[in-house]
Amino acid sequence: MQIAPSVFAADLGDLHAAMRLCEQGGAAMAHLDVMDGHFVPNLTFGPPVIEALVARSQLPVDIHLMVEDPDRLLDLYLALKPRWVSVHYEAATHLDRTVAAIRAAGSGPGVALNPATPVEVLHDILPALDFVLVMSVNPGFSGQGFVPYALDKVRRLRRLIEERGLPVRIEIDGGVTAANAAEIRDAGVDVAVSGSAIFAADEPIEALRRLCRIGAERAS
Ligand code: DX5
Numbered sequence: 001m002q003i004a005p006s007v008f009a010a011d012l013g014d015l016h017a018a019m020r021l022c023e024q025g026g027a028a029m030a031h032l033d034v035m036d037g038h039f040v041p042n043l044t045f046g047p048p049v050i051e052a053l054v055a056r057s058q059l060p061v062d063i064h065l066m067v068e069d070p071d072r073l074l075d076l077y078l079a080l081k082p083r084w085v086s087v088h089y090e091a092a093t094h095l096d097r098t099v100a101a102i103r104a105a106g107s108g109p110g111v112a113l114n115p116a117t118p119v120e121v122l123h124d125i126l127p128a129l130d131f132v133l134v135m136s137v138n139p140g141f142s143g144q145g146f147v148p149y150a151l152d153k154v155r156r157l158r159r160l161i162e163e164r165g166l167p168v169r170i171e172i173d174g175g176v177t178a179a180n181a182a183e184i185r186d187a188g189v190d191v192a193v194s195g196s197a198i199f200a201a202d203e204p205i206e207a208l209r210r211l212c213r214i215g216a217e218r219a220s
């Protein structure tokens with residue numbers, strides 16, 4: 001299991017330092033939470049800020065669009081050549097078209113699911129995805145507690161993927177800490193997003209390295 005730190009939980013006055021910390025601590029990607037103040041009751045950053053970050057970092061980025069009507073803004077984000085882009089199932093009206101547009105632009109498409117949305121809704125579109133983002137908190141804020149039933153969703157999704165031999169990866173987002181990372185890894189998660197457990201720690205880089213070590217251990 002790889003780790004993608006959510007820089008939304010970092011010092012927003014120094015995002016370059018947050019990106020550097022991700023690189024030095026062994027992160028696979030930087031997870032960038034885009035919030036529009038409509039789909040979620042919070043606002044973060046948009047294309048110009050992300051453009052400035054990717055221009056000065058080697059690290060691939062994983063853009064999590066928590067926005068209503070993602071088609072309206074998608075091209076601005078795809079122009080930044082992110083490795084992964086996810087849109088919310090609950091926010092995308094024409095999901096098949098949106099996923100195809102992400103792939104056509106050369107990024108890996110993903111669909112994010114709120115805690116209350118069952119993984120089975122993705123049954124038909126699964127072969128078109130590079131990844132599924134299982135939200136383990138209600139989107140909008142960092143520092144919330146892990147929703148326990150998210151792990152059962154991961155196990156069910158893992159079965160759906162393996163039964164059909166698909167190369168789809170599973171990402172989990174929210175409330176990931178050193179205390180629950182091993183259980184999350186063992187449930188079948190490929191990439192864990194973690195924000196406050198890294199950036200609110202006394203030694204953020206050590207916290208990230210510790211999560212990466214847990215992620216790299218074999219299932220217990
Ligand atoms: C929540 C975001 C998450 C969040 C994770 O809407 O999608 O990426 O920043 O933060 P923690 O790890 O603190 O729950």
Ligand code: ZN
Pocket residue numbers: 006031032033064173193
């Ligand atoms: Zn996120």
